[in-house]
Amino acid sequence: MKDLIVLLAFEQALSRYARGLDERKFDDRWVALFASDAVVELPPGRCRGSANLAHFHQEVLAPFVRTHHMTTDHLIEVNGDEATGRANLHVTHAIADSTNMLIVDGIIVSSLCRQAEGWVFRWLKIEPVFRDGMIAQ
Numbered sequence: 001m002k003d004l005i006v007l008l009a010f011e012q013a014l015s016r017y018a019r020g021l022d023e024r025k026f027d028d029r030w031v032a033l034f035a036s037d038a039v040v041e042l043p044p045g046r047c048r049g050s051a052n053l054a055h056f057h058q059e060v061l062a063p064f065v066r067t068h069h070m071t072t073d074h075l076i077e078v079n080g081d082e083a084t085g086r087a088n089l090h091v092t093h094a095i096a097d098s099t100n101m102l103i104v105d106g107i108i109v110s111s112l113c114r115q116a117e118g119w120v121f122r123w124l125k126i127e128p129v130f131r132d133g134m135i136a137q
Helices: 002-023 050-061
Strands: 034-042 045-048 064-079 082-095 101-115 118-131
Touching: 002 050, 002 064, 002 082, 002 101, 002 118, 034 050, 045 050, 082 118
Parallel strands: 034 118
Antiparallel strands: 034 045, 064 082, 082 101, 101 118
């Protein structure tokens, strides 16, 4: 039963993370998804510290006028107050000043930790598998 509660927390955290990206809403509630020393690794770069994550994501998303993130097949392994998570990812990016789209399929891998306010990301990484139908490099 505890694993199901953590799985739900993981699904909710990923959904809130994705919603923040798509709505470009990096408010305190979004930042609270991460531990203060969290690390996020995206294809263009890496960021450490929850205080830096809003600015980092704004820069990463700057080339796109709109994005749509979807996650599926959420898996979680719990070990006390720590957990690892994995989910499939599909993202459509509308490129600024263009009618072109960038479509990325991949996985999100992460570690979470239980804190007083609940489960938060300690580490999150997006690993592209395909970009526009081609195998990602």
